[in-house]
Amino acid sequence: MIAPTVAYINIDNLIHNYRLVEKLTKGASIIPIVKADAYNHGCIEVSRILSSFSSLAYLGVAHTQEGKILRENDIKKPILVLSCILDDDLRIIYEYDFTPVLYSLSLIEKLANFAKWKGKRINTHIKIDTGMNRLGISYKDAQKIYETLKEYRDFLNVEGIMSHFCCSDSDDEFTSLQLKRFNDVVSFLEGNGLYFKYKHIANSAAILKFPQAYLNCTRPGIILYGYVPEKNISNPGFKPVLSIKSHIIHIHDLCPGEGVSYNRTFITKKKRKIGVIATGYADGFRRMLSNNFYVLIKGKKSPIIGNVCMDMVMCDLTHIDAEVGDEATVLGKDGEREIDAWMLASKMNTIPYEILTSIGKRVYRVYVRK
């Protein structure tokens, strides 16, 4: 056993998912989103694998700090820093050859002055806010954007223009409006002689639902890791990449009337065989699942009983012929049954993004390939 709890990352499924994005988006360039440690699948390994695809335009990270990890591990592909450019990041952008997304007019000015001082034209993308109201220069400011970019064109190479959908998974009408606002800004700027190599707005939901939003580049995240972004969107064949297996570390029998775990939230009504599993909320197995979900053992559902602890969780083995050392599936397949991130997310009123990005650092990663 390598570790009590292991996340297996299926490289074949990752490659399958990337190829499916390529097929759906019909020749558009791709910016796979590898922020948050590639949604916890391991940004170095995921970036290494995806770097071999010629359709990859950039690797998308949120912070320069994430980009540094990639560069320090010999990832040579262009890196797009999607958010968070503070003053200290300017030097890092320059030293590590990152392409920052500039999301305000003042940021354009700041980076241009920095580039002037360094005597090097810096590659950038600009972000238009079309209604998410998070980051970006308002679509209403097309004229100002034009003037600012023109003023600083000697210092910035604006290779891309982008926006972000706020509800491509749930509101088709607003998504169409965002796309129209974006296209209008792009047409205005291009009509005035500013050209962009990459134009991108489509996230996973738009890749699944809005072919008109592919433009010439897309930014898939969650579908690369195998999940549709909204439960009711049909899945054209994306396969979960990550599964989590833990182990039974102890088994004991209880008489009726005994409490299990902190606060005795579960009291046995009859004789029970209890299994102790070596995973807890420090690994991302959320406390909210106490008395409220199950793990899979020997292909059967083993209900969680009592409160989830930091490093352990108890389950009912009364009906399962299991031994210490046997595997417990927390996420993934066991025989005919499967627990996927949508099932966990639905139980906890959240989304697979949060399930995946909450997996603890202590969970050992193993990369599997046929």
Ligand SMILES: Cc1ncc(COP(=O)(O)O)c(C=O)c1O
């Ligand atoms: C700017 C940006 N683009 C693309 C994505 C990918 O989104 P998704 O995982 O829904 O495809 C994200 C994720 O949050 C993002 O912030």
